[in-house]
Amino acid sequence: MTARQVPLVSLFLSLFLSLISGTYHVSATSTPPSKDLNIPTVVDLRIEGQNRTIFSGPIRTRGHNVTSASGVTLHCDGTNNHTNPTPGPTCTSALDDASKQAGFSWDGELFTEFDDFLITRIARSEQTATEFWGILVDFQFTPVGGCQQQVKHGDKVLFAFNAFNKTHFLSLAGPKAAAVNSSTTFAVTDGASGEKIANATVVTLRGGPVGITNADGEVSLEFGKTGIHVVKAFREDSIRSNHVKLVVT
Template sequence: MHDVKRTGTHRMRWMLSLIFAFLMLPALVAAPAQATPSRSPKIPPVAVVWVQIEGADGTLFSGRVVTRTHDVTTESGGTRTCDGTNYDANPTPGPTVTGALDDAASANGFTWDGTHWAQFDDFFIETIKGESGSSNTYWSLWVNGEYLQVGGCQYQVRTGDTILFKMDSF
């Protein structure tokens, strides 16, 4: 067998090439994953939520609701988009608080009504199950124990959320 002697320069080049390949391997493997932009979790088009409606004298409805992304129609407000993209609140459509009320009403045989406020691109809920607000009461919206600072067509819900519609005083 022929014995080839390597000089110090050849050995050094060979070692540097080996180290370089070893260090670059993770970067090459990860490169395809980095080519795709990272995306925030997308809101699914359906959510299973708990809806509670508390009127002035007690509970009007309490139950599990399957809600989906959809337009909402009321007698006073007409048919409007209600998918969380209202007033540019979210970049993609998803199920909403008001959509959950609409689905609860449809599935359980009660009605609700609200006027559409163009300046907020949202509904102002006036009546649920025959109970209406007055000059000093209104339907407040809560999700997971927190009072909503946006409209019900702007806030997107996820499976497991608890939604409360509560008759409150001004």
């Protein structure tokens, strides 16, 4: 072995022994790869239009460029107006994905100073001089527009027509299963405050029992037919509730 080969062999041997003994470390100044926060995320999206529920259910979304019905394209990933440092899924990206999945359109006015849309129409529900679309996450109004507001897995995202003129945003709770011809109790509350809502009409969609909530926000319904039933709550001064689906056997 030559004199030149000796230090190389010593170096390789030293590295090998360090690795197997666990004493060799990567420099503390090494920068780990950045985590991509703009990953597909499932949120619970509900769109309550002027006269009907336009969409209700889980939607998989991530931040992406969106194009309004008027043909305006905008990045919609939460970095709008420098609101968030990294891109991610947003309220309006969820709306856009739902529109493609369910076959409805949406439109909005672009405010360049906020780098965001003001939603003006979803499906056939279009704003008026006094009735506007509002956006809520977990029953709280968002402090920024829908392309600025990022969302996370499981968030309850609500687009509500005439949201600013309503007293309550109804939340309906009830069982997932019931026995035929037995009393089944449902409860209606204000989603934001938890207040019990009296005088709300709880309706079985596509035919079935109907009832009015009492002072405790509760109503009992009796289902005379087996099968899957969908129940929803309404009150004139409120945004209609989520639906509860239950199996009657």
